[in-house]
Amino acid sequence: MIVRFGYVAMSTVIPDCSPSKTMTMASFKKLDDREAGLRRLAAISRTNLHNTLRLLKHNVGSDIKVYRLTSKLIPLATHPDLLDWNPFAELAGEFAEVGDYVKKHGLRVSFHPDHFTVLSTPRPEVLVNSVRDLQHHVDMLKAMGLPATAKSNIHIGGAYGDKPVAAARFCEHFTLLKPELQERLTLENDDKTFNASETLEVSRRLGLPMVLDIHHQWVNNEGELPWELWPEIQKTWQSPLAVKDVLPGESLPPKIHVSSPRSPSDPRSHADGVEPVPLLAFLKRIAADTPAVDVMIEAKAKDGALFGLMEALKELAEAGSGITVLDGASVNIEP
DNA sequence: ACCTGTCAAGTCTGG
DNA sequence: CCAGACTTGACAGGT
Numbered sequence: 001m002i003v004r005f006g007y008v009a010m011s012t013v014i015p016d017c018s019p020s021k022t023m024t025m026a027s028f029k030k031l032d033d034r035e036a037g038l039r040r041l042a043a044i045s046r047t048n049l050h051n052t053l054r055l056l057k058h059n060v061g062s063d064i065k066v067y068r069l070t071s072k073l074i075p076l077a078t079h080p081d082l083l084d085w086n087p088f089a090e091l092a093g094e095f096a097e098v099g100d101y102v103k104k105h106g107l108r109v110s111f112h113p114d115h116f117t118v119l120s121t122p123r124p125e126v127l128v129n130s131v132r133d134l135q136h137h138v139d140m141l142k143a144m145g146l147p148a149t150a151k152s153n154i155h156i157g158g159a160y161g162d163k164p165v166a167a168a169r170f171c172e173h174f175t176l177l178k179p180e181l182q183e184r185l186t187l188e189n190d191d192k193t194f195n196a197s198e199t200l201e202v203s204r205r206l207g208l209p210m211v212l213d214i215h216h217q218w219v220n221n222e223g224e225l226p227w228e229l230w231p232e233i234q235k236t237w238q239s240p241l242a243v244k245d246v247l248p249g250e251s252l253p254p255k256i257h258v259s260s261p262r263s264p265s266d267p268r269s270h271a272d273g274v275e276p277v278p279l280l281a282f283l284k285r286i287a288a289d290t291p292a293v294d295v296m297i298e299a300k301a302k303d304g305a306l307f308g309l310m311e312a313l314k315e316l317a318e319a320g321s322g323i324t325v326l327d328g329a330s331v332n333i334e335p
Numbered sequence: 336a337c338c339t340g341t342c343a344a345g346t347c348t349g350g
Numbered sequence: 351c352c353a354g355a356c357t358t359g360a361c362a363g364g365t
Contacts, residue, residue, distance in 0.1 A: 010359080024342055024361060072359085079343060115357090116344040129344065158346050192356090193346090269357085 001287040004253075004294045004330045005306050006066025006108070011055055012304040019052040022075040042087045045074045049094035056101050063328035064306065066108045066255075066294045071137065078129070078136050088143055099144025108294060110186075110255075111137045111152040120157035120170040127173060134181050141184065147245035149252050153186045153211050156194040156202055163194070167202050174206055183244045188257065191216040191268050196229050204232070209242035213257035214282055215298070219268050227285035234290060253292035259299050272300040276312040280333075284322065288335035 011017055021044050023037075031037040052069065059067055074091070076082050088095070102109055117130045137152045144150070159166050174182065187203045188211040189196040196217045203210035210233050217226045236242060237254045246252050258279050262269035274297055286293070299305035306329065313331055317323040322334035 018360080020359065022342090022360065026342080027362075070359095076343080081343090114344085115346085118345060121345080123345090126345070133344085160346085 001283070001290050001333045001335070002253075002292040002326070002330060003283060003333055004066050004108075004292075005297055005309065006064060006068065006294060006329075007297050007299075007303045007306050008068040008112075009070040010302055011058060012302045013307070014055065014058050017051045017054050017058075019048045019055060020070045020072040021048055021051075022072055025076060025079060025081065028076065038082075038085055038087075041075050041085075042090055045087060045091055046094050048073045048075075049091065049098055053098050053101060056098070056105075056107065058303075059107070060105050062303070062307075063330065064303070065106065065329065066296060068110050068112055068296060069140075071111055071113055073140060074136075078132050088139060092143065095140065095143035096145060099146050102144065102146060102150075108252075109146070109150050110296075111140070113137055113152055113154055115155065117154055118157035119154070119173045120160070120166040122160060122169065131177065131181070134177070134185075138181055138184055142180075148180075148183045149245050151184045151186050151209075153188050155188055155190045156199060159193050163198065167194070167198065170202060171205055174208075183241050185241075186211045186255070188213055189216050189220070191220050193220075195220045195222060196226070196233075197222055197224060200229055200232055200236070203236045207239040207241050208236065209239065209252075209254070210236045211255050211257060211296075213259075213298075214279075215257070215259040215261070215270075218261075226282055230286045231289065234286075251292065253294050254290070255294045255296060257296045257298050259297070270298060270300055273305045274299050274309045276309055276316065279309075280313075280316065280321070280323070283333050284335065287333045 010019060023041060023044060028037050052073065056067065074087060113133050117133045118126055119130055121127055134152060141150045156167060156170050186209045187199050189199040196212060200210055212226065212233050214226050234254050237252065243252065258274055260271040260273065260275040261267040262271045297306050297309065310328060313323055314325050317325050324332040326332055
């Protein structure tokens with residue numbers, strides 16, 4: 001089983017390379033020249049896209065093929081006070097440059113809209129804002145010229161006292177989305193509300209690929225072991241929506257998220273690095289029936305954690321534990 | 336250069 | 351009905 005590792009949004013290794021610079025609404029409003037403010041926002045966006053490209057080049061130089069783009073590329077993009085602002089035309093070149101680089105090097109990129117995007121909500125205004133946010137993420141992917149294999153990962157959302165009803169509402173709201181939004185979604189189990197088997201059920205109902213977060217599964221489960229759900233989770237990556245735009249002869253491997261608990265007293269928080277042994281235990285369990293999987297590392301140390309994990313895996317490989325290090329960010333795992 | 340409170344947004348809990 | 355927690359990188363304003 002080929003395992004590729006990736007990380008989220010920012011580097012702890014490359015200095016001065018934030019892709020998430022922003023401006024607060026408070027300081028935007030303080031400017032007496034609104035046009036100048038919008039130009040400033042566009043300039044920040046350009047810096048963010050430029051730094052994203054720098055990170056992608058750093059990734060390629062380190063063999064890292066999997067990366068989560070930050071949702072904050074364009075500051076205040078979906079803010080209610082800036083609905084008349086559309087910076088995509090003036091940022092077209094920068095977006096295309098990022099997208100071209102992604103395609104040229106066969107990178108897998110994704111977004112993760114934050115927890116304000118809640119399709120299970122009963123509140124119409126929250127739903128409107130959530131759909132606007134999803135549309136914004138799709139607009140960015142389209143501006144990059146990326147196919148539907150570049151997706152936004154979201155959680156089911158709140159339970160509102162009745163999880164089955166909330167799940168049904170999520171599904172109902174999903175069916176109202178434009179196809180271009182539907183085909184660019186993945187669903188992830190969360191650490192508090194919708195656990196892995198509940199998320200899997202919704203994924204199967206809607207034909208959406210599911211991202212298994214094994215840390216969330218560890219702290220929010222129904223007594224099952226994570227690999228027990230894997231056969232069905234893996235199948236969700238074969239659905240028509242999941243394989244949209246996958247070229248003949250190519251594939252879109254299932255994706256999992258991994259992080260390690262910060263401490264026994266704070267088990268839900270993310271530690272700086274990733275513990276290799278529990279991760280390896282999971283990977284070995286699924287290796288026999290999984291040709292390839294992509295692992296998104298969600299650790300405080302970001303790419304630093306990825307490099308640390310690779311060092312640890314290298315040592316385990318030398319000790320002869322069925323691991324072969326393929327390059328700087330991928331390994332082969334024997335069942 | 337460094338520190339601290341704040342940030343547009345949602346949901347849940349407890350009072 | 352409302353305040354605070356949750357969680358996180360970065361701003362903004364201070365020293």
